[in-house]
Amino acid sequence: MTAARGHESARRLDAGDLGGPLGERATLVQFSSAFCQPCRATRRVLADVAAMVPGVAHVEIDAEGALGLVRELGVDKTPTVLVLDRAGRVVRRAAGQPRKADVIAALGAAV
Incomplete structure (x- = not known):
């Protein structure tokens, strides 16, 4: 998983953006089709990993139902995974199917 790029890390996502609550420590956001x-x-x-x-x-x-957010965050393929810290800032992102070990390692940047 790569570090978030410039404008994304400044944007905070919240429950309204995600359609579900943020995690207490971190949130794994998956864009799918x-x-x-x-x-x-x-x-x-x-x-x-969340469990x-x-x-x-x-x-x-x-992704098809959230085109505005997809465009704003620069999501250009599915799956795309964002790792958010407790405040909803994007700290890591990856496109394609991640390995469990990589997701766990990426959580280190969020918690």
Whole structure:
């Protein structure tokens, strides 16, 4: 997972943006689309990590249903995963299916 780029890290996301609450310590945000096979595997990985790490939430967003947010954040493919800190700032991002170890490591930048 890579560090967030300039304008993204200044933008704070909240429950209204995500359609679900932020985690107490960090939030894993997944942008998905209906027919995306890697999105299903990514959902399992992120749900597993969120269940393992206290205070971490996993929120999945349908990219087609949130085009304004997709454009604002520069999401150009699915799955895209954002790691948010407790304040909702993007601290890491990755496109494609992540490995569980990489997600856990990326959480270190958020908590």
